[in-house]
Structure formats: structure tokens, C-alpha cells
Amino acid sequence: METLSYEIVINAPKQKVWDVLWNEKTYSEWTKFFNPASASVMKSDWKVGGKTYFLNTEGEGMVSTIDSLEEPDQIIFKHLGMVDKEGNEDT
Incomplete structure (x- = not known):
């Protein structure tokens, strides 16, 4: 199996990037590209x-836990x- 790796450089302070990724109001904006039919x-x-x-929007999805949280550097989820x-929940 081929492993793909991607990287992008964002010219912004890491706290600002963190806030956009995980803020309740902006989270749905960047994730809409994964499923445009449902926020x-x-x-x-x-x-x-x-x-x-x-x-x-129908309440379906994943249940996870946070394994590690180092704001604004890293968050690791365990699904x-x-x-x-x-x-x-079906775990």
C-alpha cells in the first residue's frame, strides 16, 4: 500500500490556527468539504x-476520546x- 503525506505552511500564529480548527463557529466551515451535504x-x-x-446534522458520526491535548500545538484523538x-454509541 502506498502511503501519502501532505504538508502545508500557514502564515499565521499557531494559536489562531488552533482557534479556527476547533472553534464551534469555524469548525463546520472547514469540515464541510468532507461532506458538503451535511454540516x-x-x-x-x-x-x-x-x-x-x-x-x-442528523446526529450520526463518531465517538472519540482525547488521548493528548497540548494547546495550541497538538491534539490526538482516539476514535x-x-x-x-x-x-x-457502538464501541
Whole structure:
């Protein structure tokens, strides 16, 4: 299997980039390119080991946890399973 790697240089302070990536108002703006038919939202308690949800407008998506959080340098998510329209988690 071929491994692809991409890199982009953003001419902005890293805190500003962090804020755009994870701010409730701007998160759905950059993630809309993954699924233009349905807006994405992220709901998190922002705690290592806590719950984070990546959901579409129907409430479906992924349930994850934060493994490591070093704002504004890095966040590592561990995906645990899926969430259905009724909010049931399948881990």
C-alpha cells in the first residue's frame, strides 16, 4: 500500500490556527468539504479521557476520546466507535 503525506505552511500564529480548527463557529466551515451535504459539528468536554463527538446534522458520526491535548500545538484523538441517529454509541 502506498502511503501519502501532505504538508502545508500557514502564515499565521499557531494559536489562531488552533482557534479556527476547533472553534464551534469555524469548525463546520472547514469540515464541510468532507461532506458538503451535511454540516459537521464537534462536541467535546475538552478533557483527556473524556468524550468527543464528531457528528453530522442528523446526529450520526463518531465517538472519540482525547488521548493528548497540548494547546495550541497538538491534539490526538482516539476514535472509539460510531453514533447512530438515536444517539446510541457502538464501541
